[in-house]
Structure formats: structure tokens, C-alpha cells
Amino acid sequence: MSAPRGVGRFFDGRTAAAMPADIHVEAEALVIASDYRAPPARWPLQSLRVTDRRPDGSAVLAAHGEEGRLVVDAALLAALAIPDESGRAGPRLSAAQLRRYALVAAALAAALALLWLGWPPLADRLALAVPASFAESLGGQVTESLVSGKRLCTQPAGTAALQRLTDRLAAQLTLPHPVRVQVVDDPLVNAFAAPGGYIVLFRGLIAGAGSPEEVAGVLAHELGHVAASHPLRLLMRYSGLSLAAMLIWGDLNMTTIASLLVTFSYSRGFENEADARAIEILQRAGIDSRGLSHFFARVDAGRIENALRYISTHPTSLDRRAAIEALVRPGAPALTPGEWTALRGICQNS
């Protein structure tokens, strides 16, 4: 086969002029000669690539490191036999490059795995280092934003009954901050604990409870979360993961979803721990701890309305129920009948 030779249109990368060019191959280089330009351009054959193939069969060629472009017809293109790189960002990957990319991918996977497994314990450590006063103010803010727009229930007799119950339970723990329980006027069955000893009960939970011991059980469960610093630890885990996700996606919406998913999958263990602590607190206070298992049994049996939210944040399982059943003991009532009536009317403030 004779050496490839032909004509083309050359843009030399110095000016925008199109130059008719005579092209031939000499000493492993493409020599592009034009009347409008001296000396001829020399592009090493192995550095050539096709940047565009046009429907008429012609193509645009480039050489590595050159901004000039050469338009050649189908015949010359075929004679040059350049490997098809059209559409690629760079030249074909060498074995060394492939190894490097594999290494980067492996490092990335390892970093993600490390983050996934290593972050929760690290976040727990960090949570322990947070001063109590900071946790308190943080919890105050979190609670405020979560109950914003909802009416607070502050009927005096009900509030007093709830405070006595809370004090009895909290006295069993040594906490660096006071425990503040608020009731919001919301028909959902829900309860949550925020950092710094803030606990919020929803009206629906009190209305749906069959006895004061059930309310005491849920309250003790939330106190169990508080005693183990679960809210702060979750917040730490969540912040760290959302930061990591933000760095990966560079976008805030995806981040929230991803972090929430991860956070909820972590929180199962916390629920079991809070259950165990709740029963311990109830028994030390001498209160009948069967209320906790009664409450969960009624939620699971669908006998409490509007309980879906509670189930989604406090997933119950057969294992978890069995663990609770095995530990609960009879004991004294949580509230007097008078206090119980007052608590049920806590939202009747004007």
C-alpha cells in the first residue's frame, strides 16, 4: 500500500483562516503543507485523533496538544487508519492509566465504606464532647422549630400532673440538665426527644393511651433516649452524613433524603436501648412498667387512631416486643385518678 496522500482543509490554530492543504505521511508524521503557511505543520501519527465524523464521510482530525484542526475526506481518513476516538474525552486508556483509575475507584469505595461504618462511633464520641449547656440550647432550638405553628397545651392541673410524673422518672437518672416536657395540641400519636432534655408529647398520644402507665411508659422511653444522649448522637451522625452527601452530590435536596434514610436505619438499635432503659427507670420509680408493652401492643393492633407516624419513627418488631414483655413487671400506678383526668384535659387551656 502506498503512503497516504491527499488534500484537506487546515485550520492551523494560529488564525481562523481555512487553508487548502496538501497532506502526506513522512517519517511517522502527517505533513500538512499549505501555500498560506510555512513551514508545513508536522503531526506525529500516533498522536492523531478524530474529533468529529461528519455524515458525508469527512472527518476532523486533531493532534495531541494542538489546537489546529484538519478536515480530511473519507478516502484519506481510511488510508490513515486512525483508531476511532470520536466522542472520547482523551486517548484510549493504557494499562497504567486503567490501573490508576481502578486504584482511585477502590480508594473511593474504601472511603465510603469507612464513612458508613466508621462515622457513627466517631459521631458518638463527638456527641459526648458537646457541653451540656450547648446541647440544651441546641435542643431548645430544635424543639422550637419542630413545634412551631402548633398550639402548646398548658392547662395548669394537667401540667402539674405531668411535671410530677416527669420528676419521679427523671429522679432515677443523673442528667447534666433539667428535663422539660411539653405537650402540643396535635391529634397525631407521637413523641420525641431533642438534645438537652427536651421532650415533646403529642395530644393524640395522651388521648390514645389506655392508662396513665402507658403514658409513663412512653415518657420513660423518651427519657431513655435522653439518658443515652441519643438525640445528640443522631444529630451528629445526621450532620456528618449530610455534609458528606453534600460533597458527593453537590446538591442539598438529594442530601437530605439520603441522610434521613441512613439515619433511620441506624436508629433501630437506639429504640431497643431506650426500651431497656425505660423499664429500668419505671421499676426504680416503682411504677408498673407493663404500660409500655400495653401501649405498643395497642399501637401494633391498630387500636389507636393516627398512630402511623409513631410507628414510622418508632418501628416495632416482634423481637422488640418480646424483649419488652420479658422485662416488664407490675408496680404502683403512675398517676392518681384525679391526676390522670387532669392530664387528659391538658389541652383544654384557652
Next chain:
Amino acid sequence: MQSLPPAGGGAPTPGPDPIPDRPVYSGRLGELYRLFLVNLLLTVVTLGIYRFWAKTRMRQYLWRHIAVRGESLEYTGTGKELFVGFLKAALILAPAFIVLAIIEVVLATTWPGLERAIETLRGLIILWLIYVGSFAAWRYRMSRTLWRGIRFRQEGSPWRYGTTGFRLLLLSILTLGLYSPFMNARLQSFATNNLSYGSARFTFGGHGRDLFKRFFVAWLLFIPTLGLSFFWYSAFKTTYYAAHTRLDGVSFAMPVTGGALFRLIVGNLLLIVISFGLLWPIALGRTIRFTCERLTIAGDLDFASVSQRPLDAKDREGLASFLDTEIGIG
């Protein structure tokens, strides 16, 4: 200068192939879709890391299929550049936002009233960064656009563009929007007068006062027409911008009607919303075709006198990648 067959510049040579005075888009929906789906798949599989390479491949495809005066454009950027730019921006911005979040919590505990103020401040900083980032991204894209072997180049500091844009936006808000035609014209002027193709400079001779009359009518009719009057204004603005832009001896025209713009924008919005984004390539194709079918380029550039200028190392796209503000082509 010399006249060169078949697609040279200079004096128009009579021939079988008249050189079109409009950009020609030759992309195919099928190809665009395949690229889009492969990109989507790889982006999901790599937890989003692939998106920089995905953007690059999409741009390579689009640029290659847009021909101006018979020569196609070429996108010379790489995914690696975008990725490194993103990492750099993330390294600077992430700690800044963490510090701001900590200040927010600390201040909110000592002085609760300040919480709102800091939230507002953060919103304003993000808005400012969106202006800065979108101009930086545009600069990068221009520097990676090659036509006839010569690069485009957008000069002008993104920080200055962002600060001006942000300042004028506040002024527009304070004047209930009435300042916005002046803001638009000033930003357009800053961008276009700093844009060049090799050594040939673009110029923009428009002024906000020419836009104001139409804008004011549209502004008054905003409520009675349920906002439709702004499509009419927007079409006028597009036509005005094109008519007042020049590149040496080359002039531009882009006659756009409000109705056509409405069909394009609302149609695209519907396509994207009803499909949760899966019909995005159709919307993209519509936008490019809309522009190519209307933009005419008249007059000739003396190509032999247009020379290459050195690449500016400052051209990078990191900030925009981080804030994901990019909504333009690709």
C-alpha cells in the same frame, strides 16, 4: 484575504453549497437520548461522581452537532477539569458553610433575634455565589469552545460580575422590579463586551433605557395577563440583545415573538415536569433548534486576521458545579 473553498471566509464564493447564515443543528434525538440514559445510569451507579464526565460528553455531542457557517463547534473541556474544579470549590465552601452554621447556633442561643438575620445572610450569600458561579461556568465553557481552530474567550472577573449582579438585583427588588431592564442590559453589556473569538472582540451597544418602555408596559400588564406579558417583553429583549451585538464586521439578528417563546418555555416545562425529567433531551433539542432556526449571522469576519490568544488559567467551573446552578445547555 484569500477566498477559500468550500467553507472559507472572505468574499462569498458562488458555488453549489451556499454557506448558511444560520447555525445548523444536526443532532438526532435518538443519539441524544442514548447519551442521556447512559449518562444517567453511570451517574447513579457512581453515586453522582460521574456527572462531571456526563456533562462533558453531553457538551461534546452538542457542540459537535452545531455548525456555524459550515464549520462545527468543538468542546475541548474534560470531565477531570470539572471534577477538580468542583473539589476546589467544595474545599473552600464547605468549611465556610460549617463555620456559618456554628455561628448561627452560637448566636441564636445568646441572642435569639439574630437567627433570622443569619438565615437571611446565608440566603444572600448563596444568591451572590449563584451569580458568581454561573459566570465562572460560562467563562469556562467559552474557553473550551473551539471553532475553526480558534478558541472563544470570556474575560471579566466572575466576582465582579457576581457582585454587580447581586447589587443590581437588590436595587431591582427595592424598585419593585422597575430597575431590572437596566440591570439586564448592564450585565449583558459586561458579559458581551468582555467576550471575544480569538483576537476578535464582541461588542454590545444596547442600553436599559431602550428596554424600559416595553418592560414598563409588560410590568403594568403583568397581573391582568397572568404574567404572559413577560414572555412578550422577554422576546423583545432577546431580539434587542442580538441586534445590538457585533463581532467586528459581523452582525446578528434574532427575531423572536412572545408566542414562540411561550410555546418553547412552557412546553419544555411541561415536558420535564410530566416525565420527572426523563423527557429532558426533547426539551434540550427544542431549545437548540429554537435558537438555530431564528439566529441569523450577517457580514463576514476576516478569518486570517483573527488570531489565537493564550488560554487563561483562571477559567474553571468549580463553583457552578458545586452549587449546581447550571441550567443552560448540557
